[in-house]
Amino acid sequence: MSSTLLLKPDPKLDLVLERVIDAPRELLWTAWTTPEHVRQWFTPKPWIVTDCEIDLRPGGLFRTRMQSPDGKEVNDRHCCYLDIVPNERLVWTDALLPGYRPSGDPFITAVISLQPEGKATRYTATAIHRDEATRKNHEEMGFFDGWGTVADQLAEYVKGI
Amino acid sequence: MSSTLLLKPDPKLDLVLERVIDAPRELLWTAWTTPEHVRQWFTPKPWIVTDCEIDLRPGGLFRTRMQSPDGKEVNDRHCCYLDIVPNERLVWTDALLPGYRPSGDPFITAVISLQPEGKATRYTATAIHRDEATRKNHEEMGFFDGWGTVADQLAEYVKGI
Numbered sequence: 001m002s003s004t005l006l007l008k009p010d011p012k013l014d015l016v017l018e019r020v021i022d023a024p025r026e027l028l029w030t031a032w033t034t035p036e037h038v039r040q041w042f043t044p045k046p047w048i049v050t051d052c053e054i055d056l057r058p059g060g061l062f063r064t065r066m067q068s069p070d071g072k073e074v075n076d077r078h079c080c081y082l083d084i085v086p087n088e089r090l091v092w093t094d095a096l097l098p099g100y101r102p103s104g105d106p107f108i109t110a111v112i113s114l115q116p117e118g119k120a121t122r123y124t125a126t127a128i129h130r131d132e133a134t135r136k137n138h139e140e141m142g143f144f145d146g147w148g149t150v151a152d153q154l155a156e157y158v159k160g161i
Numbered sequence: 162m163s164s165t166l167l168l169k170p171d172p173k174l175d176l177v178l179e180r181v182i183d184a185p186r187e188l189l190w191t192a193w194t195t196p197e198h199v200r201q202w203f204t205p206k207p208w209i210v211t212d213c214e215i216d217l218r219p220g221g222l223f224r225t226r227m228q229s230p231d232g233k234e235v236n237d238r239h240c241c242y243l244d245i246v247p248n249e250r251l252v253w254t255d256a257l258l259p260g261y262r263p264s265g266d267p268f269i270t271a272v273i274s275l276q277p278e279g280k281a282t283r284y285t286a287t288a289i290h291r292d293e294a295t296r297k298n299h300e301e302m303g304f305f306d307g308w309g310t311v312a313d314q315l316a317e318y319v320k321g322i
Contacts, residue, residue: 005220007260058219058244059166082243082261083219095256095263099168100243102256102267102291109261130263 004083006091006111013135015127017147021155025114025121029087031158032112038064041153044146051076058082061098082109089113107134123151165244167252167272174296176288178308182316186275186282190248192319193273199225202314205307212237219243222259243270250274268295284312 009016021028031037035052042049043066051065058081065076080098083091095106109128114121125147129135170177182189192198196213203210204227212226219242226237241257244250256267270289275282286308290296 003218005216005218005260007262013262055166057164057166091261093257093261093263095267096254096270097291099166099289100252100254100270101168101174101289102254102270102295104291106256106263106267109257109263128260128262130258130265 006083006089009126009128012132013129015129015135015139015143015147017125017144017151019123019148019151019155020117020120021123021151021158022120023155023158024119025116026087027158027161028114028121028123028154029090031154031161032090037157037161041157042066042150044149045153055098056081056084058084059098059100062092078103079110087114106130108138123154125151167244167250170287170289173293174290176290176296176300176304176308178286178305178312180284180309180312180316181278181281182284182312182319183281184316184319185280186277187248188319188322189275189282189284189315190251192315192322193251198318198322202318203227203311205310206314216259217242217245219245220259220261223253239264240271248275267291269299284315286312 033054033056035054038052039049042064046069047066049064049066053061053063055061060081062079062081063077067074077094078097079092079094080096080100081092083089090112093109095103095109097103111126113124127138127143129138194215194217196215199213200210203225207230208227210225210227214222214224216222221242223240223242224238228235238255239258240253240255241259241261242253244252251273254270256264258264272287274285288299288304290299
């Protein structure tokens with residue numbers, strides 16, 4: 001069934017980053033859904049993405065392994081795609097693993113929305129949390145700074161592809 | 162995108178109940194996806210279902226409120242549909258709430274599969290867990306007895322609709 005329920009973000013529970021990026025949304029979609037592209041912009045520098053796996057279908061794996069410059073800190077995230085509308089919307093969660101298996105460490109569902117705005121794209125990244133405490137914690141961890149930096153890196157990167 | 166990843170059940174992590182039910186799968190689908198039907202067979206008697214809400218789309222709510230005969234024990238489960246293939250497959254999880262919001266209390270993803278077998282239906286109910294301990298706990302809680310009773314109640318109920 002194609003009709004999917006995505007609720008309007010709840011300011012108490014969710015965090016939303018919005019930008020207009022000077023690139024067509026098809027290019028942003030490609031950058032988001034191709035492992036060799038994702039590695040180039042997905043984590044705020046000087047951290048790097050050392051591995052990325054994408055199985056682009058509902059229930060499929062979205063894995064990103066990020067590490068600090070000295071390699072001592074590692075964040076290896078195994079997520080599950082939920083909703084995929086090419087060039088328009090990408091939804092995944094770390095509450096599930098591939099094949100929809102519940103994970104042991106649920107934190108967010110993420111929604112990337114791409115809407116055309118002239119020749120540019122309105123880029124909206126939403127983080128959906130289970131409760132106010134988790135939302136607050138994520139904000140204090142630096143959501144806007146981190147996801148903002150990533151959006152900047154993405155905007156810069158797609159100029160070259 | 163229509164292609165969905167469902168992994169083969171893992172005996173260490175998952176529990177599978179299989180039956181052949183003497184009814185066409187369209188009827189079983191209707192019984193599974195209509196609140197007034199679900200109320201009649203979804204919980205092992207003498208427990209009853211007092212409320213059922215169904216928003217039959219990916220990200221939509223599947224809620225069942227079950228209570229003991231004396232009304233003192235209540236199990237009000239809010240789940241999220243993940244994959245819906247009419248007359249064939251229904252997948253939901255309690256790791257997410259409607260709109261794909263992570264829940265605070267993830268336990269299982271459930272898959273109901275309906276395959277025609279002559280005029281009857283091969284009915285397969287799979288419970289997918291995050292780890293071996295959760296699978297073991299679910300088995301000890303009485304998965305086979307409980308889900309088996311529910312399958313019997315379903316088979317009996319659909320004779321009358």
